[in-house]
Amino acid sequence: MFDLTNRVALVTGAGSKNGMGMATAVGLAECHCNVVIADLDIEGAQRNAAVLESMGVESMAVKVDVTDRASIDAMVQSVIDRFGKIDILVNIAGMTQPIRTIDLTYEQFDKMLRVNLLSVFSVTQAVLPHMIEKQYGRIINMSSVSAKRGGGVFGGAHYSASKAGILGFAKNLAREVVTDHITVNNICPGLIGTDFRRSATGLSDEDERKLWEDVPLKRPGTAREVAAAIVFLASDEAAFITGEEIDVNGGAHID
Template identity: 50%
Template sequence: MFDLKERVAIITGSGSKKGIGRTIALTLAEQGAAVVIADINFDGVQDTVNEIKEGGGKALGIELNVTSKDSCDAMVRKTLEEFGRIDILINNAGISQKVTVQDMTLEDITKVFNVNMFGLFLCTQAVLETMKDQKYGRIISLSSVSAKRGGGVFGGPHYSASKA
């Protein structure tokens, strides 16, 4: 497919066994990248790290709360301590919630936006200085078909707005 030897990739939201982040992490590791598995679900992080290492890949697991600037900054520090660089950030962490506008609370919309939008911002901001210093970096932020279609299948209208 492509050669990612000597590249270091952080994938947020990659600790879930049924999520796309885990599949992305496994695929990048197969292509030679050292991968950072970053997720709030640390048990899932460890499972993904173990699978990558058992397959001969390089992986680091980090418990990450994307809604915390301190947590995002710590993720970058730990990655640099372990691998010395950050080449790729994949903003994959996200949450959805099926709820109508009528039944939605301010807490519901705040939680979804904090993870899906502000978490993406905090993780991106955390890696920028390193990527600028390296004069190299790629940031990929995942969205959803719900960003164009609206909620329903994958979540409520607040999910669609946060992904748009």
């Protein structure tokens, strides 16, 4: 199961060393998938692409700003020029910002929607014609438990709104492209031990530990545990699953 030989995946937000994007890229490469690493951070993307090459798959690093349509179009064209197709798209690039609604500015809300939600629309729309042409595709978006129950200390209402918007977008798109053999699904992680949230919140180790105590499993999730769910949804075996989300949260939210 989960043999992705000759498949090509594009993973946005995969340029950081310990994030879910890189963990996903590694998981896909372990299934023999060729993986394009796209990120604002081109040095990080290049470092991660070199790691994948050392695993024996083809990889490529591309600089992209997912809020900029010209940059997105250039990214997609460079992948098509190199590989001729995109079978799997994983939309992971995103930001968070812990802030109370009373203090939130219109500009902050607008930026959050552009980075986390409109980016998913723009990247997906740029990739879709190539999937429709091949009559095959797997699209997996990074939502969050915050989409379903509010974000707590790690994200404001604008973060939760952006991640909830992804779920609605994906469910609608899933219906549109199901007969093109393209599936569209989402991942909703809970607290995951990446560098992302710590840098956004400036929490101490002790504060972090208190948060894990609220998770029934009493620990943060790992990026690899999230990647495993993404690799499953990217597989041929997941062909009959679309418009769904998988919660990866240690029991913190069950619906």
